[in-house]
Amino acid sequence: MITQNSKSSTSQSMTSNPINKVKQLRYKQIWELQNGEVDKSQFVCQLCCDKEIVVSKAGDKFTAEDCKCRQEKEIKAKKEQEQKKYEQNIKSAEIREEFKAKTFKDFKWLEGKKEAKLAAMDYVENFDFYKERGIGLTFIGKCGRGKTLLSHIIGQEAINKGYTVINTVAKEFYEDIKATYNNPSKNTEDLVSSAKLVDLLIIDNLNAERFGSDEIDKLFIIINHRIENKKPTIINSTGDLDYLNKKLAPDHVSRLIGKNGEPIKVGGIDMRVKQGELITDLRNKNIAKLKRKLSDAK
Ligand SMILES: [Zn+2]
Structure with a gap:
């Protein structure tokens, strides 16, 4: 727990918390993907590389906000x-x-x-x-x-x-x-x-x-x-x-x-x-074909 008198800054407390550590690691990976050399045409949303969040970096701290594609999906x-x-x-x-x-x-x-x-x-x-x-x-x-x-x-x-x-x-x-x-x-x-x-x-x-x-x-x-x-x-x-x-x-x-x-x-x-005429036409052609076939078989 952080007390009023605690000297630890917010960012330190964030990274010392194990859950936040995992989160920061995940954000870092997404930030690297979003800011890397990867071919973005493979993603539906090229803004977030289909991660639904956009990660920013300030110093060694990563923050994320919802991508607009997430709102669109919702x-x-x-x-x-x-x-x-x-x-x-x-x-x-x-x-x-x-x-x-x-x-x-x-x-x-x-x-x-x-x-x-x-x-x-x-x-x-x-x-x-x-x-x-x-x-x-x-x-x-x-x-x-x-x-x-x-x-x-x-x-x-x-x-x-x-x-x-x-x-x-x-x-x-x-x-x-x-x-x-x-x-x-x-x-x-x-x-x-x-x-x-x-x-x-x-x-x-x-x-x-x-x-x-x-x-x-x-x-x-x-x-x-x-x-x-x-x-x-x-x-x-x-x-x-x-x-x-x-x-x-x-x-x-x-x-x-x-x-x-x-x-x-x-x-x-x-x-x-028109549709009826096409069907009649098709049927007549098929019947003519069938007649030829029957007379050939005789
Ligand atoms: Zn997106």
């Missing part, structure tokens, strides 16, 4: 935890197999779709800016034009950037909410608060003809909350602006446009029809 871990929690609370948020790991490369530069792709790429590129202001996107266009794929790519990119994202189909999302009403093991508040809190909420297929007024009300309570709290929402709908104005409350539509700007049209060819 933030990332926290975000991943949040993401998991939101996904647990919103069952319909499960990403469909066909959209997993898609990138902008998978969305071709086709006529009628270019503007939407550019808007999506800009949105990802400047997501920090848009997110801070609660600005989302509204995509409109007929079925099969690529709205769902495009918004899934945006969601995936935002997750890669360390944000939380929930991507859900409006109808299934509403069914989720309804399922919590009479089920004591499911908490409506958990679900709704997750939808309110997530960094980016994507609601696919918001088509009023398939909704009653209660469904629209429930969804817009969440959307309004997000607008008021500057949380961005991406909305996909098969209707155009006139259609939306007719089907949704005008107040809802004007709020959305006020926040997301004019809806962006995803037009051009129907990708599902």
Whole structure:
């Protein structure tokens, strides 16, 4: 124990303590690594050589402070935890197999779709800016034009950037909410608060003809909350602006446009029809091959 009268300086007492001795030795080794000739390109963080602390030397004493990569890792871990929690609370948020790991490369530069792709790429590129202001996107266009794929790519990119994202189909999302009403093991508040809190909420297929007024009300309570709290929402709908104005409350539509700007049209060819044609083509070629094989065998 060091008494008030003890003459030993702090640094002496630090090095005479066996635990501090070990610590100082470890710091010394890290300092030598961080200040040595070693090829730093092998490390993910070249500032700390992946040690998560940066060591400084003053005389023969070494001190360390947390590297910024450690804070980044902690933030990332926290975000991943949040993401998991939101996904647990919103069952319909499960990403469909066909959209997993898609990138902008998978969305071709086709006529009628270019503007939407550019808007999506800009949105990802400047997501920090848009997110801070609660600005989302509204995509409109007929079925099969690529709205769902495009918004899934945006969601995936935002997750890669360390944000939380929930991507859900409006109808299934509403069914989720309804399922919590009479089920004591499911908490409506958990679900709704997750939808309110997530960094980016994507609601696919918001088509009023398939909704009653209660469904629209429930969804817009969440959307309004997000607008008021500057949380961005991406909305996909098969209707155009006139259609939306007719089907949704005008107040809802004007709020959305006020926040997301004019809806962006995803037009051009129907990708599902295109996909179907490719499959038919492939099958016909295989059948022709099989026919040749069978006639050769005769
Ligand atoms: Zn570091």
